Amino acid sequence: MDFYEVIRTRRSVREYKKDQIPEEVLKKVLDSARIAPSGSNRQPWKFILIKDTERKKKMVELCEGQEFVAQAPVLIVACGKNIHYNRGKWMGDYSMIVDVAIAVDHLTLSARAEGLGTCWIGSFDNEGIKKFLNIPEDVNVVALTPLGYPKDPNVFKETKNRKKLEEIICYETWK
Ligand SMILES: Cc1cc2nc3c(=O)[nH]c(=O)nc-3n(C[C@H](O)[C@H](O)[C@H](O)COP(=O)(O)O)c2cc1C
Secondary structure, eight states: EEEEHHHHOOOOOBBBBOOOOOOHHHHHHHHHHHHHOOOOOOOOOOEEEEEHHHHHHHHHHHHHTOGGGTSEEEEEEEEEOOOOOOOTTTTTTHHHHHHHHHHHHHHHHHHHHHHHHEEEOOOOOOHHHHHHTOOOOTEEEEEEEEEEESSSSSSOOOOOSOOHHHHOOSSSSOO
């Protein structure tokens, strides 16, 4: 699939089929996260794959009752180890979050290329998930996404729901 078509047609998918993901496809998608860039190549991430039905159900509660997180065959919890360090100073506390976000973006685009749906989940109970999944103290959850085949095969449509380029680009200085 053309790279730009992948980017243009990735959509948040909130309804999934139960169909399993072939292992080689799952590996390909996860590998896209693995090779993402990170500050000083620290790769501060870890991805927890939840397939167990009961565990996924409990995760709904920990994601503010968003039922669809338990619908897909896999729920991915993207975690990052806090490093509080960055040569750019103020970014220090955010650098881990940036790194993990890039990896998750790789994953979501790769999923789209494979016909798989994702939905970035940012509303969740970090402390609750950490407790439930035995995540260490110095690690936090950055995002979650279900991963599975969309119920509606036509969900991958281009969106018009974005600001215009002229609104978000300026030249030389902020204006
Ligand atoms: C940081 C972040 C947090 C988000 N959190 C949620 C969420 O908790 N639940 C949800 O259904 N969608 C969530 N979304 C998905 C956005 O609503 C969605 O990306 C946006 O409306 C644009 O739609 P699109 O992804 O189909 O292009 C989140 C997206 C991002 C990037």
